[in-house]
Amino acid sequence: MFNTKNIVAEGQDVPSTWVFQYYLDLPEQLTGQDIKIKSIFNPNERTPSFCIYVDKSIMQYKFKDFSTGRSGNKIDLVKVMFNMDFHGAMTRMVSDYNKHVRSSEYVQQKFQPQNKWEIDFIKERQWTTEDRKFWLSFRIGKTMLSEYNVKPIDYYNLVKEEAGEINKLTIGSKWCYGYFDKNDDVYKMYQPFSKKYKFYKAKSYLQGKDQLQYTEPYLVICSSLKDAMCLKSMGYNIEVISPDSENTMIKPHIVEHLKKKYKKVITLFDNDDAGRHAVDMYAKTYNIYGFVPTICKDISDAMKEIGFDKLHAMLKPLLKETLNK
Numbered sequence: 001m002f003n004t005k006n007i008v009a010e011g012q013d014v015p016s017t018w019v020f021q022y023y024l025d026l027p028e029q030l031t032g033q034d035i036k037i038k039s040i041f042n043p044n045e046r047t048p049s050f051c052i053y054v055d056k057s058i059m060q061y062k063f064k065d066f067s068t069g070r071s072g073n074k075i076d077l078v079k080v081m082f083n084m085d086f087h088g089a090m091t092r093m094v095s096d097y098n099k100h101v102r103s104s105e106y107v108q109q110k111f112q113p114q115n116k117w118e119i120d121f122i123k124e125r126q127w128t129t130e131d132r133k134f135w136l137s138f139r140i141g142k143t144m145l146s147e148y149n150v151k152p153i154d155y156y157n158l159v160k161e162e163a164g165e166i167n168k169l170t171i172g173s174k175w176c177y178g179y180f181d182k183n184d185d186v187y188k189m190y191q192p193f194s195k196k197y198k199f200y201k202a203k204s205y206l207q208g209k210d211q212l213q214y215t216e217p218y219l220v221i222c223s224s225l226k227d228a229m230c231l232k233s234m235g236y237n238i239e240v241i242s243p244d245s246e247n248t249m250i251k252p253h254i255v256e257h258l259k260k261k262y263k264k265v266i267t268l269f270d271n272d273d274a275g276r277h278a279v280d281m282y283a284k285t286y287n288i289y290g291f292v293p294t295i296c297k298d299i300s301d302a303m304k305e306i307g308f309d310k311l312h313a314m315l316k317p318l319l320k321e322t323l324n325k
Helices: 016-024 074-082 086-102 129-136 142-147 225-232 252-261 273-286 299-323
Strands: 035-037 050-055 060-065 118-124 150-162 165-171 177-180 186-190 199-201 218-222 238-241 264-268
Touching (some): 016 060, 016 086, 060 074, 129 142, 142 150, 218 225, 225 238, 252 264, 264 273, 264 299
Parallel strands (some): 218 238, 218 264
Antiparallel strands (some): 118 150, 150 177, 186 199
């Protein structure tokens, strides 16, 4: 006979661990770890970008789909998966969970958020001819890299405490770079040719904000710091910034401040689902209009693939049209 003490009456009482495991049919139980799977909204995705993580401020699981820009909690997941409103999602969660509790498969799970890897040490190195070749392919030179505090890195160490022990992981490659803020604290590591450790985010940071001079009439919010530096190198009368990702909205008080400093603020994001979604969100939320490239996925890769002249020919009319909206 099943135990009725675990039956719930409200959606808020359904464990977020169960919601994500059950509706996403996960291959492992969620006990406090973060995991990444292929996007449930983008069946053509090759590299997993659907992140399931613990929000430690409320001790609940949430999701962020970097493929499409969707994010939220357990209720948001059920709403989008089954095209339901809030009430419908809550009712379904309660019904499905109580059926599970009554079944022989029910086992009460342990939940203990795990410590995350943190940067412990960074070994810098000198710029090389290989670095120069890589960055100049995007029209980004050493002066621009120094301005935005991008440094070449030999390797960096990550540490994490588990079961009373300190584990260490050393990461590095021929092409490894650290992005640092104005206080010389690292906020991101970048290895362009590494699949597993291409990016490591040390902290949230609005890239390019410290470099703003407020001397140009226009500000462009870009997808990445690399795109921002590439765009700035083209000589337009603009300044540039970039949030942590296209799916990270800049906070309202910062946006309002920037709007007062510039004649116009626009967005230029990647030509993919996440980029187009971000353009729409900035337009709806802040009345900031934008566009995506028409003949490439992003600006920096386009610079490398088609060169300055063709990229300029594509960008100039799109910039003019967006600035005149």
